[in-house]
Amino acid sequence: MIGVFDSGFGGLTVLDSLLQGMPEYDYVYLADNARAPYGARSFDVIHDFTREAVDHLFREGCSVVILACNTASARALRTLQQRWLPQAWPDRRILGVVRPSVEALAGLPPGSIPGETFPSSTTGRLAVVATSGTVNSDSFRLELEKFAPGVELVQQACPLWVPMVENGEIQGAGAEFFVHKYLDPLFSGDAPPKRLLLGCTHYPLLLPLIRKAVPEGTEILAQGPLVAERFAHWVSRHPEFAGRLGSQGRRIWQTTDDPDWFARQAACLLNTPLKASRVNLREVR
Amino acid sequence: MIGVFDSGFGGLTVLDSLLQGMPEYDYVYLADNARAPYGARSFDVIHDFTREAVDHLFREGCSVVILACNTASARALRTLQQRWLPQAWPDRRILGVVRPSVEALAGLPPGSIPGETFPSSTTGRLAVVATSGTVNSDSFRLELEKFAPGVELVQQACPLWVPMVENGEIQGAGAEFFVHKYLDPLFSGDAPPKRLLLGCTHYPLLLPLIRKAVPEGTEILAQGPLVAERFAHWVSRHPEFAGRLGSQGRRIWQTTDDPDWFARQAACLLNTPLKASRVNLREVR
Numbered sequence: 001m002i003g004v005f006d007s008g009f010g011g012l013t014v015l016d017s018l019l020q021g022m023p024e025y026d027y028v029y030l031a032d033n034a035r036a037p038y039g040a041r042s043f044d045v046i047h048d049f050t051r052e053a054v055d056h057l058f059r060e061g062c063s064v065v066i067l068a069c070n071t072a073s074a075r076a077l078r079t080l081q082q083r084w085l086p087q088a089w090p091d092r093r094i095l096g097v098v099r100p101s102v103e104a105l106a107g108l109p110p111g112s113i114p115g116e117t118f119p120s121s122t123t124g125r126l127a128v129v130a131t132s133g134t135v136n137s138d139s140f141r142l143e144l145e146k147f148a149p150g151v152e153l154v155q156q157a158c159p160l161w162v163p164m165v166e167n168g169e170i171q172g173a174g175a176e177f178f179v180h181k182y183l184d185p186l187f188s189g190d191a192p193p194k195r196l197l198l199g200c201t202h203y204p205l206l207l208p209l210i211r212k213a214v215p216e217g218t219e220i221l222a223q224g225p226l227v228a229e230r231f232a233h234w235v236s237r238h239p240e241f242a243g244r245l246g247s248q249g250r251r252i253w254q255t256t257d258d259p260d261w262f263a264r265q266a267a268c269l270l271n272t273p274l275k276a277s278r279v280n281l282r283e284v285r
Numbered sequence: 286m287i288g289v290f291d292s293g294f295g296g297l298t299v300l301d302s303l304l305q306g307m308p309e310y311d312y313v314y315l316a317d318n319a320r321a322p323y324g325a326r327s328f329d330v331i332h333d334f335t336r337e338a339v340d341h342l343f344r345e346g347c348s349v350v351i352l353a354c355n356t357a358s359a360r361a362l363r364t365l366q367q368r369w370l371p372q373a374w375p376d377r378r379i380l381g382v383v384r385p386s387v388e389a390l391a392g393l394p395p396g397s398i399p400g401e402t403f404p405s406s407t408t409g410r411l412a413v414v415a416t417s418g419t420v421n422s423d424s425f426r427l428e429l430e431k432f433a434p435g436v437e438l439v440q441q442a443c444p445l446w447v448p449m450v451e452n453g454e455i456q457g458a459g460a461e462f463f464v465h466k467y468l469d470p471l472f473s474g475d476a477p478p479k480r481l482l483l484g485c486t487h488y489p490l491l492l493p494l495i496r497k498a499v500p501e502g503t504e505i506l507a508q509g510p511l512v513a514e515r516f517a518h519w520v521s522r523h524p525e526f527a528g529r530l531g532s533q534g535r536r537i538w539q540t541t542d543d544p545d546w547f548a549r550q551a552a553c554l555l556n557t558p559l560k561a562s563r564v565n566l567r568e569v570r
Binding site (some may be wrong): 033034035040041042043044045049159160163164166167169173174177178181220257258261 | 318319320325326327328329330334364411442445448449451452454458459462463541542543
């Protein structure tokens with residue numbers, strides 16, 4: 001099976017694209033709603049919570065877990081891959097959303113290798129909007145440097161966008177104010193960014209307002225489609241995993257908060273009815 | 286010692302008033318920042334998290350714990366008092382902020398007894414603003430009914446106010462929009478409410494904007510002063526506890542997230558330097 005993890009509902013925008021592109025596999029979606037949002041929490045807390053979630057998904061039988069959460073990808077993925085996975089679950093894999101996003105932001109094809117040069121596609125200013133935690137981790141910049149050294153990246157934290165989306169405030173004067181408040185500084189100079197990455201899986205739900213606030217010459221990248229495209233490419237390069245992702249088209253929905261409430265919200269976002277169950281995540285040492 | 290618990294920083298507005306009125310006692314403030322905010326979580330989750338926090342404070346040596354969090358008071362207090370405390374910690378007490386707030390909202394003196402009638406002070410429409418969890422629990426209405434049956438209470442959830450306060454958005458056009466969005470419906474009729482209770486300990490930080498949006502004839506009640514006044518009265522009625530609240534003026538600061546970050550934020554809000562430590566809350570069965 002494929003595990004898809006997010007602190008809340010944002011990861012459903014990634015899952016949605018995965019289901020469209022690769023519906024034949026089996027998926028477990030886990031949302032840590034009882035402890036969401038992760039955006040402003042400290043490194044240690046995000047690391048511990050993410051490890052508990054991934055460990056749970058491995059115990060459920062997942063071969064690969066995708067962290068469909070930028071905060072977890074930015075702050076916990078590297079350490080988990082290097083220090084925990086080889087001892088705890090050597091035959092499993094954890095993938096994040098930062099690496100594929102940075103490939104797309106730099107205009108590079110899937111599976112690009114750091115150090116190769118792609119001068120024509122990687123020129124021009126680039127921009128990322130994300131949670132405070134993701135921006136403070138500087139992960140997008142550090143990853144981009146490996147592929148496109150010297151490219152100018154501007155980053156902007158948008159701390160109210162997740163609460164706005166979670167409370168249905170995705171239109172109206174208040175939402176517009178906070179969309180402009182965070183975006184306008186990115187476009188105040190002479191050279192607007194060539195591409196703007198929505199570096200939080202909640203943000204595509206604000207796309208109508210974001211499109212109106214961004215100049216036409218700037219390409220807006222949402223993570224769902226680009227992560228799905230690049231995950232398909234990853235599977236093609238790792239045939240040893242292709243047979244371990246399930247083949248019955250199963251969908252399992254899990255949350256750490258109320259499962260009926262989760263099911264209602266997720267059904268709305270995915271436009272399909274579903275049933276969820278509540279799970280307890282336990283401490284992993 | 287006296288334990289003061291909140292999911293985050295809001296409870297500091299209550300602690301601040303307690304420290305001003307009763308500085309001689311010893312206090313432990315515990316914030317569950319790693320899992321805040323509680324406002325929109327389900328009953329089960331709020332109940333479990335609150336029990337873990339209170340159990341921790343009792344193990345630290347507190348005789349009385351004040352839930353300086355309306356969500357926890359509204360959704361977990363009654364069940365903990367009736368089903369858990371008598372078996373687990375029979376010589377300790379848990380107090381909440383809903384009962385004293387309702388006394389003040391109805392214009393009643395501290396320690397009022399349900400069933401007594403105070404006709405002159407309890408007439409006129411009353412209003413509460415709070416988180417979705419608190420409003421959905423209907424706790425303010427149920428508690429008010431016991432003291433002032435038949436009094437009209439209007440309740441309004443303000444889901445963006447806590448994220449706004451936590452991100453420093455307490456002035457400007459965006460904050461004003463969401464202050465008016467939630468308050469204006471309460472004042473659209475012919476008879477504005479006589480009193481408006483800020484039923485979330487974060488909301489006093491929005492007081493300058495709230496005052497501008499509320500007609501002069503409406504009294505605004507913040508919970509810090511009224512909880513402190515009524516707690517002093519509770520101590521005077523429970524002399525067996527007066528000797529168990531400490532007498533050295535000790536202040537202990539604990540959080541489930543990064544202690545340095547907590548200390549910086551809390552020092553700002555309380556205008557005094559402090560040192561905090563990180564604690565792990567463990568499951569209680």
